[in-house]
Amino acid sequence: MIKKGCLIILGAFCIISSVKAEDVIKKLPEPIVSGGKPIMDVIRERKTDRTFINKEVDEQLLSEMLYSAWGISHDGKRTIPTARNKQGMNVYVARADGVWLYDAANNSLKQVSADNILPFFAQQDFMKNVPLVLIYTDTDEKYGAMHAGSAYQNVGLYAAYRNLHNVVRGMFDKEAVAKALNVKPEEVLITQAIGWGE
Numbered sequence: 001m002i003k004k005g006c007l008i009i010l011g012a013f014c015i016i017s018s019v020k021a022e023d024v025i026k027k028l029p030e031p032i033v034s035g036g037k038p039i040m041d042v043i044r045e046r047k048t049d050r051t052f053i054n055k056e057v058d059e060q061l062l063s064e065m066l067y068s069a070w071g072i073s074h075d076g077k078r079t080i081p082t083a084r085n086k087q088g089m090n091v092y093v094a095r096a097d098g099v100w101l102y103d104a105a106n107n108s109l110k111q112v113s114a115d116n117i118l119p120f121f122a123q124q125d126f127m128k129n130v131p132l133v134l135i136y137t138d139t140d141e142k143y144g145a146m147h148a149g150s151a152y153q154n155v156g157l158y159a160a161y162r163n164l165h166n167v168v169r170g171m172f173d174k175e176a177v178a179k180a181l182n183v184k185p186e187e188v189l190i191t192q193a194i195g196w197g198e
């Protein structure tokens with residue numbers, strides 16, 4: 001009898017503990033995907049800027065930057081080219097409210113961890129004010145890094161359009177980030193810090 005009771009309690013505990021980060025879905029606002037600055041202006045203005053102020057990036061801009069990086073724009077294909085259209089990459093967002101996987105098809109974020117992992121990117125002083133880090137991970141062993149390069153370039157152009165500051169960053173605690181994302185360290189390709197400047 002006691003054994004049966006224990007099993008019921010254990011079962012209930014398993015159900016409760018399985019309702020965790022992975023079940024939290026956040027719908028993003030529709031990205032505005034027309035207009036903006038002339039293409040030659042944003043190509044000229046794209047740059048690394050490491051000065052950041054302590055200010056959030058709102059969800060509208062987040063939605064648009066994710067669309068720029070990895071949105072679906074034509075025939076189920078992405079805003080960047082991918083090898084044989086295998087679309088072998090994932091894009092994650094790290095913020096104070098956790099780590100989120102971008103789901104372009106549903107224009108939403110799926111939480112993969114409720115932890116604030118921004119300290120894993122804090123090796124350089126300017127990072128203390130950065131509210132948002134994009135993490136590019138590989139699901140295509142051959143061409144993943146190329147996809148990440150295209151994506152961070154698109155985001156750099158988007159940042160130039162919106163006057164956001166951004167830095168592509170290879171300097172971060174890869175092991176810790178991989179653990180938080182539940183992927184292999186070699187799958188974590190590169191990151192990009194984004195926020196507002198003065």
Ligand SMILES: Cc1cc2nc3c(=O)[nH]c(=O)nc-3n(C[C@H](O)[C@H](O)[C@H](O)COP(=O)(O)O)c2cc1C
Pocket residue numbers: 046047048049050124167168169170171172190
């Ligand atoms: C793959 C890659 C990794 C980078 N890693 C870092 C980094 O860890 N920290 C940093 O401050 N800048 C980093 N950068 C930014 C470069 O230093 C910067 O792009 C370069 O100085 C040229 O400046 P620009 O982007 O304004 O043209 C990285 C850039 C790339 C492409």
